[in-house]
Amino acid sequence: MVEDKLLDALQLPKDADEEEISSAITALLTSAVHDAEPPKSLSEIRQLIATADAASLLVSHQYLRRNFLIAEFQDPLNTLPLLLRCDDPNARDIILLMGQHCSAKEVVMAAQESVEALEHAMEAEDAGDEDDNEGKKAEDGAVKVRSHIGQLLVLIDIYALAIPRLHLRRKSAEETLRPLCKELEAVIRYASVQLRLAQGRSALSKIANLTTCMWKWVQNSVSAEASEDIRACQLILKALLDNSLVACEQFLQASSAQRALEACFPRLAGRSRLDPQWEEGERIISELIDSYESLGLRTDGNVRSCSAIDLLVATHRNWKEEIVDKELPFLLPALVSSIQSNSFLDQALAILIKSLHARLSRATPKDLPEEIAVPLYSVVPSIASIHPDPSVRHQAFRVLSLLLSSESPRLRFQHLVELTGHSEYPPMRVAAVGLVKDSVLRALSDPTKKDDPFLSPLFLRSFGPILFRPDPPDLFDSTTLDITEFQETHEPRRLAEALSLYYVLLQADQKNATGIRDKDVMRSIENNLLAPLRRNLDKWMDDPAVSQSHLHDIASIAALQISLERISDVQAKLINE
Numbered sequence: 198m199v200e201d202k203l204l205d206a207l208q209l210p211k212d213a214d215e216e217e218i219s220s221a222i223t224a225l226l227t228s229a230v231h232d233a234e235p236p237k238s239l240s241e242i243r244q245l246i247a248t249a250d251a252a253s254l255l256v257s258h259q260y261l262r263r264n265f266l267i268a269e270f271q272d273p274l275n276t277l278p279l280l281l282r283c284d285d286p287n288a289r290d291i292i293l294l295m296g297q298h299c300s301a302k303e304v305v306m307a308a309q310e311s312v313e314a315l316e317h318a319m320e321a322e323d324a325g326d327e328d329d330n331e332g333k334k335a336e337d338g339a340v341k342v343r344s345h346i347g348q349l350l351v352l353i354d355i356y357a358l359a360i361p362r363l364h365l366r367r368k369s370a371e372e373t374l375r376p377l378c379k380e381l382e383a384v385i386r387y388a389s390v391q392l393r394l395a396q397g398r399s400a401l402s403k404i405a406n407l408t409t410c411m412w413k414w415v416q417n418s419v420s421a422e423a424s425e426d427i428r429a430c431q432l433i434l435k436a437l438l439d440n441s442l443v444a445c446e447q448f449l450q451a452s453s454a455q456r457a458l459e460a461c462f463p464r465l466a467g468r469s470r471l472d473p474q475w476e477e478g479e480r481i482i483s484e485l486i487d488s489y490e491s492l493g494l495r496t497d498g499n500v501r502s503c504s505a506i507d508l509l510v511a512t513h514r515n516w517k518e519e520i521v522d523k524e525l526p527f528l529l530p531a532l533v534s535s536i537q538s539n540s541f542l543d544q545a546l547a548i549l550i551k552s553l554h555a556r557l558s559r560a561t562p563k564d565l566p567e568e569i570a571v572p573l574y575s576v577v578p579s580i581a582s583i584h585p586d587p588s589v590r591h592q593a594f595r596v597l598s599l600l601l602s603s604e605s606p607r608l609r610f611q612h613l614v615e616l617t618g619h620s621e622y623p624p625m626r627v628a629a630v631g632l633v634k635d636s637v638l639r640a641l642s643d644p645t646k647k648d649d650p651f652l653s654p655l656f657l658r659s660f661g662p663i664l665f666r667p668d669p670p671d672l673f674d675s676t677t678l679d680i681t682e683f684q685e686t687h688e689p690r691r692l693a694e695a696l697s698l699y700y701v702l703l704q705a706d707q708k709n710a711t712g713i714r715d716k717d718v719m720r721s722i723e724n725n726l727l728a729p730l731r732r733n734l735d736k737w738m739d740d741p742a743v744s745q746s747h748l749h750d751i752a753s754i755a756a757l758q759i760s761l762e763r764i765s766d767v768q769a770k771l772i773n774e
Contacts, residue, residue: 239287284343296358304359319387371429389444397448451478454546503531553599565603582622630694673729689753696760
């Protein structure tokens with residue numbers, strides 16, 4: 198018989214049958230949800246169910262528990278929606294008790310119906326035909342209505358509790374999981390536009406847990422000989438992880454690229470720009486990776502194309518030398534797509550920082566294959582130039598620098614000519630001059646390397662017309678060029694970088710491999726750039742309004758003056774040699 202305590206609480210006689218007990222509990226729940234002054238609150242009912250082991254009364258099918266028989270409940274498909282819409286923690290606890298102790302089949306059926314209803318409701322809401330009732334009172338004012346997001350999170354939990362207890366009968370594991378996962382993916386996609394940060398992270402965490410639970414169920418329920426069923430389930434669960442991750446990627450915020458940058462370049466750590474909640478995002482990523490890796494899928498085995506979850510795994514990879522050349526080709530399509538679409542950009546930049554840095558850390562680094570370098574070069578400069586977040590621009594520029602350093606000298610030369618001369622982004626034309634200087638210094642440090650275009654007359658033929666003259670070439674010919682107008686352009690910074698490069702070349706290219714010390718070259722640069730620039734600077738500084746200005750207001754002008762003086766000094770030394 199059912200425990201006397203339960204019957205007493207329900208005010209039923211000792212000989213009450215199971216239907217009477219079920220009806221009494223249902224009546225109590227309905228009253229607690231809908232009535233302003235119910236005979237028992239949800240908290241009291243939850244305590245009653247938990248202590249009297251009555252949870253299994255909430256679904257159908259006979260169920261043996263603690264040596265007494267708890268019988269069939271009248272309609273489980275109505276019980277779960279009743280409690281699911283109720284925004285009360287006790288209602289959630291009762292639902293979870295159902296997930297733990299009731300017939301797994303009936304719970305999953307009820308949850309699936311609720312997921313389908315939620316999908317239709319969110320689809321209508323997305324179309325503007327319906328509003329979410331989050332926080333609103335029920336029609337009779339009894340309780341608040343749980344939001345669609347809240348319902349989704351509870352349903353994921355109840356699946357995780359009930360599915361591992363399912364017994365396979367007529368359907369295969371694949372046939373059982375496929376519709377459940379597809380419906381969940383659809384609801385998560387609709388929900389992603391409404392989720393707040395904490396909710397989005399919670400959803401991803403719960404999906405990771407659910408995936409792990411479902412995979413353990415597959416392993417325990419499916420014979421090892423049924424390899425096709427197992428394989429199908431692996432792909433279904435991977436798709437659930439991937440699609441959930443794509444929908445909720447914006448909630449990771451783990452500062453992966455910045456942390457990778459600081460790990461590879463420790464001197465940058467002092468200027469850290471980490472997200473204040475990055476550790477929570479990192480915890481979620483670890484949970485997703487653990488869930489994915491539990492599936493046993495490997496990039497060198499069954500999986501042939503890279504997806505979102507693979508990018509997360511790659512951000513955690515220890516990028517040793519032997520791994521880089523193997524993994525980058527696999528990741529390349531996803532990396533390019535991520536940068537183009539600005540999705541999983543943090544992970545893509547982190548992977549590129551780590552992997553390219555690892556390649557360059559070799560004692561004798563090999564050139565990055567062009568089939569990898571060229572696609573990456575086609576997308577990285579734009580992010581480094583125009584992304585609205587300055588931290589991301591800096592990270593992307595570091596990637597660009599590493600990428601160019603990984604290329605063959607010939608390809609790097611070609612790309613730097615494009616960046617300095619033909620880039621549609623003025624900030625990139627400025628920054629790329631510094632990359633040219635780095636490449637020249639790198640070439641000069643290894644003068645034995647043959648056929649390096651940075652140590653040949655080709656260097657000045659290609660870069661001279663771009664770097665060692667103003668843009669436009671007649672910029673300083675105008676007698677009306679205004680200092681304010683000049684400083685508002687990118688040209689002062691570009692010229693400062695170009696003058697710095699010229700100074701370095703004069704100093705470092707002692708064998709005159711580039712031809713920079715040739716008299717006709719020096720004369721050409723003097724006539725095309727130095728003299729016109731010096732003439733305009735002198736004119737501006739002769740104006741008391743300019744010369745007496747605060748240094749901050751004329752910082753770019755002062756930098757150009759200093760550069761000209763340094764160049765004059767080194768030119769004088771060369772003449773006297």
